Amino acid sequence: MLIQHLLSGDEKSSFIEPASDKDFTLLTEHRYFFDWKVYKHTSGAYVLRLEEGPDILGVMTLIPDNDEQRIEVELLSSSRENTGRHKVYDRIPGCLLAFACYQCFLDHREEACVSLVPKTLLRQHYKTKYGMVDRGPRVALEGPALMAIINQYLFKHGKTTKEETEAG
């Protein structure tokens, strides 16, 4: 998958993988806005990094609910330099969200559904940018809108995971 370097306009290849123990030492609260170490012994944390270097640009945690064929994005963050008006790279949250959609799609095919509890300020943004739908405190995504996110962020310009990148 590609993320965009805003200053140069160049597209850079990136990939998402499960966070390793070593990654948790890099995920400091100062740079990623949360004490991610609490997720060290769980399996739901994923990191996004550039193929050209080990730096982590984004991180998220997922909670799969097989009974509901749904994945909840519990936490999602870009690194400090990639947030706000002067961020270095664009598309990081979109790629992470698309990855969650893709994981859910692999497990549940056309019944896949992804939801999250957005910040009030970002609720409208999730609806307009990703086509999510208001459902109580959550916003949710399924069907064609979910497929569109996968296509737009994962397949339009590149590959999904590091394994696939290597395999390709």
Added chain:
Amino acid sequence: MGKQRKKKLKPDERYWELHVMPVRLSRKVDYESRDAIWKWRIENRERSQADSLLEFKMNYLRWQVAHYLKDNVLRQKLTFGHFLNEYIHRLGRDKRALADEISIPLEKLEGLLNDRILPDEDIFHRLAVHSNDLIKADQWHKMIDGRKRVKYSNDSRLLELARAAVQNPIGIRPWGK
């Protein structure tokens, strides 16, 4: 010694830059939101194919039953008969068809639907087999008030008998298996 005041950050300020923040919803709000997502997905399915809609409706019932029974606190309105009614309604079957399929007289089924007749162990197993284990025998059993409840044992012999008695069980897969 002067009082030291330490400014406590509210979660909103502390996690301001996170795109998705850690939020703990109250049980009620969480349930309502999940419920709303189920209903929305069912609405979407109504516009598409019927098989998928039935699968959604029955798994929604399964989720509601599991959520209801989680605390072992029964509500007056949510009886065995209520859930059996829901089961028939969501399946889109009539009472006679279900009575035939689980091999019991129609009068008995009507008595169960109105909570006039207390179900026995055999009924729990037949309904579990008919529902393809969407709602398990012990879940049907737990819907009944403990004071009136008949004994329930996970007897494999009864399960075999139920399998023999039930015709045309639903072919819907329980999600999460």
